[in-house]
Amino acid sequence: MLTTRALTMAYGPRTLWRDLDLTVERGRLTALTGPSGSGKSTLLNCLGLLETPTAGRITFHGTTLTGLRPGAVRRFRRDHLGYLFQNYALVENATIAQNLDVALRARGHRGRPARAAAAHALTRVGLADREQDRVSKLSGGEQQRVAVARLMVKQPSLVLADEPTGALDHANTATVVTLLRAMADEGACVVIATHDTWVRDQCDDVIDVG
Numbered sequence: 001m002l003t004t005r006a007l008t009m010a011y012g013p014r015t016l017w018r019d020l021d022l023t024v025e026r027g028r029l030t031a032l033t034g035p036s037g038s039g040k041s042t043l044l045n046c047l048g049l050l051e052t053p054t055a056g057r058i059t060f061h062g063t064t065l066t067g068l069r070p071g072a073v074r075r076f077r078r079d080h081l082g083y084l085f086q087n088y089a090l091v092e093n094a095t096i097a098q099n100l101d102v103a104l105r106a107r108g109h110r111g112r113p114a115r116a117a118a119a120h121a122l123t124r125v126g127l128a129d130r131e132q133d134r135v136s137k138l139s140g141g142e143q144q145r146v147a148v149a150r151l152m153v154k155q156p157s158l159v160l161a162d163e164p165t166g167a168l169d170h171a172n173t174a175t176v177v178t179l180l181r182a183m184a185d186e187g188a189c190v191v192i193a194t195h196d197t198w199v200r201d202q203c204d205d206v207i208d209v210g
Contacts, residue, residue, distance in 0.1 A: 002058070007019070007053050017039050019056070020209075024189045026157075027185065028204040029184050031192050031199065031205070032044070043193075060189075082151040082160070084151060104154075106154065118149075126175070151183065163193055173199065
């Protein structure tokens with residue numbers, strides 16, 4: 001379970017949110033909604049320890065994350081955190097397999113077990129036998145499915161998705177949400193920042209940051 005207590009974020013005189021209390025349960029999809037500029041992406045960055053809140057506490061599975069030393073932050077990101085971005089964050093001049101290999105190596109998987117894990121993840125996202133395709137040749141929907149496959153091989157316990165369907169058509173949006181639902185069903189906490197009302201309606205819980 002992910003919780004925040006009295007979380008506040010301010011930039012000079014501007015306060016994005018103050019005394020924010022939220023709870024994200026394992027096995028559930030939680031939507032972050034709110035108008036542009038309300039601080040949804042900033043909140044995700046704080047939950048992912050990419051930014052430091054002005055005040056308050058973040059706890060994950062009983063461990064307080066705020067105030068961790070840099071080494072502990074790196075280990076948390078490596079062992080527990082998975083990010084899904086609107087712009088996919090893939091290496092475009094590399095193959096699908098090479099993109100997945102980064103996550104596999106971070107988990108200590110190499111050789112035949114790594115190839116088997118990659119093949120299984122690509123089958124789940126509908127890209128079976130596409131390991132040697134260049135990312136630059138893929139459609140936007142295919143690239144986002146590769147990004148989801150990268151999450152699957154990492155097996156994070158916390159997934160933070162920042163507008164992951166913002167550039168996709170409805171069919172690919174539905175596919176990505178279904179895949180995120182599968183990760184939640186396997187025990188992850190999944191948080192999705194979104195403007196899309198359809199995506200919001202597929203989530204179990206909605207937190208309005210605005």
